[in-house]
Amino acid sequence: MRATVLVRPKPGILDPQGQAVESSLRHLGFEVGTARVGRLVDVDLQTDDRAEARTQLERMCEQLLTNPLIESYTISFEQGAADA
């Protein structure tokens, strides 16, 4: 089963990369409000059980993929995967 973890800076946390993107977009003539930059991790898991996959992904996020002090994450599964 393939899953995607989306990692974003928490609200209020400084995001210089997002500020740079925002400013560059305006310089290019785009009318944008705030821009924030995060990262994503696509992971292929051995399990096909969605509940088990979610549990594993939450542990991965806590142990490696995110810094819980300054980042929040959401987990999404590839479309078409069955609910557990």
Place this chain on the structure above:
Amino acid sequence: MRATVLVRPKPGILDPQGQAVESSLRHLGFEVGTARVGRLVDVDLQTDDRAEARTQLERMCEQLLTNPLIESYTISFEQGAADA
């Protein structure tokens, strides 16, 4: 309207960050296949027209947000936003 651009390395393009994540996850005891790392950009747009928003976002991707030689992108809109 808020939109999210997901930027991923194209298949076949070397992704050292993904390889490091993959290897670290295995060292931590997780059974994972491939892991790939990309980035995401949340953008607040002035328009509420989804077709117009998509056109603007595609131009942003071509001009600033992605390197089309080595990266692909997908655009998604916040849930609840109406289709154009």
